[in-house]
Amino acid sequence: MKHRERIAAYRLLRERPLWKLLAADHAPELIGLLQGLLLDHERRLPSAVLHERLQRQLDVLRADELSRELPRTAQAYVAHWLAQGWLERRLPEGAEEEEYELSRAATQAIRFIASLGDGHAGRATESRLSLVIQQLVQLAGQTESDPDTRLAALQAERARLDEEIARVQAGQLAALDGKRALERTRDLIHLTDELAEDFHRVRDDFERLNREFRERIIDDEGARGDVLERLFEGVDVIADSEAGRSFQAFWNLLNDHEQAGRLDEALEALLARGFARRLGRDERAFLRGLTGTLLERGGEVHAVMQHFARSLRGFVQSRGYLEQRRLHQLLRQAQGEALQLRERLHATTQTGYTLALSGSRLRSLSQWRLHDPRSVRVDGRVQAAEVAAISLESVGDLVAQSEIDVRGLRRDLHELLGEHLRLSIGEALRHRPAVQGLGTVIGYLSLGTRHGVLSEDEWEIVEWQGGDGSARRARIPLVRFTREKRDELV
Template sequence: MSEASTVAQFQDLKRSREAAGWKLLGADTAPLICTCLLGLFPATGSRQVSAAALHAKLDLLLESLRAAGVEPSQPAQGYAADWVANGWLRRDFPQGAQEEHYSLTVAAGSALRVVEGWRPSVTDTTGSLRMESRLASVRSLMRQLDQLTDDNPQARLASLYAEKAAIEYRIQETEAGRMVSIDEDRAAEWAREIIGQADQLQGDFDRVRDQFEVIHLDLRKRLLQHEGSRRELVEQLLDGIDIIRETDAGRAFQAFWNLLMDASEVTIFEETAHALANRSFAAKLSFDERLALETLKARLLAQATDVHEVRGRFVSGLHAYVRSREYAQQRRIMQLVSQAHRAATALIGHVRANEEIGFNFDRTSAAVRSLSQWSLHDPAVSAVATRIEDHVPELASPEELRLMVLRAEVDMRAIKTNVREYLGAMGHASTGDFLKAYPATQGLGTVLGYLQLTIRHGKAEKDSELLQWVGMDGELRAAWAPRYTVTKECIDAIK
């Protein structure tokens, strides 16, 4: 190693010493922290845990440690807050969730994999088998690399013919009943190697997700700092081009995503994992290892889907951002700050720092007052008691109903599913039939959703019908509306 590379390695390790992963391994309470994090986020478990579930499970883990003589210094909530501050836990609010969710950071995941690798093997034989399985993996990769990088046609043909001869020999041996299988200990260790590499792949997913966040913030920064009138990046965003997908991280993830979405490959992958988990050698694996092997495809797909959704949210967020008023305001602020900086730079050497220029700058400030001086607003003081009047249901026009639907955020996907299900069973229906068969979970919004579909796809009848439903406040309501009948032939059109 040269002197320059030695110094560079030292500087890299010095910076890594301040990273969250190294701090976790060097913490005085690292055994307690790693034990709890491994219990909260097992390899076969969910990658995200709700705040309530995490605190409850962490309480149980801390209680188990107290019973063993370990005395934690904080409650579960305190530990969780510290781990977030130290960069070992990520706290997010997923779209559609009712509360915060926690997940391991990339640094913590890497540190935990190091800790798991330090744990002693059951026997020396297991260690030698692990070395053998890794050596076999390295040899396989070397052969593939050699074949794929050799431009000599004769050498490649010779290699292919050799593979063909080996396959034909194995076919003949199998047909003759002379099948060669590895022993169960060696097979179990190969399975553990597969599980270990899959765990590392999940860590790669976390790193890609973090890279997407960095790229997203960098794109916003570049959008604001550009001083031109129209930027190519803005034009691409407005044209709907996925900028994040064109990055190195985006292309790498997209290649894996395409492979994961290949139906034939996924089917073979899933069937192979299921078959391996049920072979005789699997009895030598622990329950968690067998579960990890059998659910490997599902776990990879779940995390890949999460990364895919994160990228989609960032792209849609960028699209909305460049169209928003916030972008225009922030861009204007950046332009003014840049102009002021250039003007100040131009005065260097002409105006001294202590020279009077005849301009007073009033600094912004905030008045600080005691909380006791604030008077809280009491809604009951301004409330006006009014008598509730009965309203006679009237006939509403389809146009009024359409405008009301456009203003409401109705779960049309669930409504369409209900309509297709009911028509498939009964053959025809009106709005009132749907309301009798399914509850109006969004009150009037659900009623308007059914009306919209029956008006669009149904046939108008001469009479009207009385629609009845239970509102979101639990009160029974009713309204007269034109009757429209939808038939089974409209199922394909309702998507």
């Protein structure tokens, strides 16, 4: 029974993108192309760049007689890889074209194949055993609840440190030899490289959570589901999930200035050692850019998490889920009715309903008529518009929706009324320019309703110059400001 279950599980895995890539017809060529384009150096490429580079590599391979035939074009291969789940396509915010990167399954497959040819990978090294022992001892100490046992372990550790300090003070240094140091460094490079790739898995987890939460909101038939209730309460369900809390803790540790400083100092000291010269150029470059790589990939995941949280909250606040829920219910209703009719109606039964399909009928090119722009030519002459009328009822709304310098207008009126006994808005505009254009006129009208004398039946044509240098005109109620109310404008 166990063998049967295991075989059934492997059959399901056989349909996964990772296994499909390993078992593809041209697997060596495909894996080599994917690794060279999107793993060894750049991890993400714009669509045009990926197509151009892939086509160039395909031309080189086809010119090689030892290479197997690769019949498709670069665009066809990219579309096929995307459909197989070996590539992922995204449109970053502000980007002009889509970007492609390897899927997590393709990355795992490529690393698995690469490790088969690496004699160092997968070996039981002294550094790995030391790391395991160190972590086990630390875990045992941190989980110890007996104070006496914990105190004894700390005292033993202090005694060991005192002995080591005494040996160093006496000039007895026991530094690692170059071979063992090189082995440990490469083990750390392999471990941190896998850690950097884990960001891809975390981002996939957030995408899965976003889909699950949306499906739960749509599928819930009650007034409010658990996720919906928490979102209405202002809870960030993405950040509050297990994956969100784990990543947030990692992100806080990665952004700790003290921790980052110690990491940079350790990397600089390590690269200054003599054995570091025996590292490959790619290995040294990886160590130099380790902090930046972790921050860059962690920042991408953090941005994805924040984007999903905002979009999920906006999905709920805009009530968009109600329309999605209604559509989902209609689809389920249609499916239920179709299941009830399947015994009475066959696929070839006439339903009496005609569905008009959109399409085009192919004809000979000689029967086509070219479009003549003159047949739909419009009159391009510009007519002078009538003078715009501004009513007092609209002044309040316009003032509330605008940022008008009312204080400056008060100051201008106060100064002008010191020179004139009475003043209309048109006269004020002739003495002082409309700095804010129509906003200045609206501001004067607003002040006139409180500090001026309004004429219900009289109107005034006011003129001012717009920001483009063109003259503007408006028809407004006649408002007069008098010197008697000059002090109210202070």
